Amino acid sequence: GAVVSQHPSRVICKSGTSVKIECRSLDFQATTMFWYRQFPKQSLMLMATSNEGSKATYEQGVEKDKFLINHASLTLSTLTVTSAHPEDSSFYICSASSPSLISNQPQHFGEGSRLTVL
Amino acid sequence: RKEVEQDPGPFNVPEGATVAFNCTYSNSASQSFFWYRQDCRKEPKLLMSVYSSGNEDGRFTAQLNRASQYISLLIRDSKLSDSATYLCVSHNAGNMLTFGGGTRLMVKP
Numbered sequence: 001g002a003v004v005s006q007h008p009s010r011v012i013c014k015s016g017t018s019v020k021i022e023c024r025s026l027d028f029q030a031t032t033m034f035w036y037r038q039f040p041k042q043s044l045m046l047m048a049t050s051n052e053g054s055k056a057t058y059e060q061g062v063e064k065d066k067f068l069i070n071h072a073s074l075t076l077s078t079l080t081v082t083s084a085h086p087e088d089s090s091f092y093i094c095s096a097s098s099p100s101l102i103s104n105q106p107q108h109f110g111e112g113s114r115l116t117v118l
Numbered sequence: 119r120k121e122v123e124q125d126p127g128p129f130n131v132p133e134g135a136t137v138a139f140n141c142t143y144s145n146s147a148s149q150s151f152f153w154y155r156q157d158c159r160k161e162p163k164l165l166m167s168v169y170s171s172g173n174e175d176g177r178f179t180a181q182l183n184r185a186s187q188y189i190s191l192l193i194r195d196s197k198l199s200d201s202a203t204y205l206c207v208s209h210n211a212g213n214m215l216t217f218g219g220g221t222r223l224m225v226k227p
Contacts, residue, residue: 109161
């Protein structure tokens, strides 16, 4: 149980285009979803936290107008990288949590999406 | 100073060896801790929780020392398949996770 699916797993796009990444909780309702970014040989860095039906809370240094997060339902959150540039190339990972599941594991991770901006 | 710090390694060990990783944290209010394993280009996967009393899961033993704000992971009888990056993670208020930089392990035949 507690499966999180992320799509696409890999995406290559041209500089200046926008890319949308989806994160779905398949067998539970995720009240909170988290978006992380991981650059090569670095750890996961939290970008933002989103609660269903609310605006996302962004970490310091993360541009909310560039990284648009939507969490319109309890099973889906999307991250849109707008006007992508090569420096946005990274591994983007989502996670989802539910109060009923926290005692076992605080967050359940998607498979990650590798973005390459040419 | 990073909130969760780890030696990046890499630790190169032969099969069958015992290897220990350490981690320190700065937020004394952290509620709990975990070790995650991350394979190259994959998402992190929960390896085990860490308790003050110490806990063991097969070949893996984790320990938490709150007084020293120190966490450890011991792997006995290393297998080739243990090669990965091991992430020390603190669990904080608001169900937030803070990841250490990870320690890379390479087990060689």
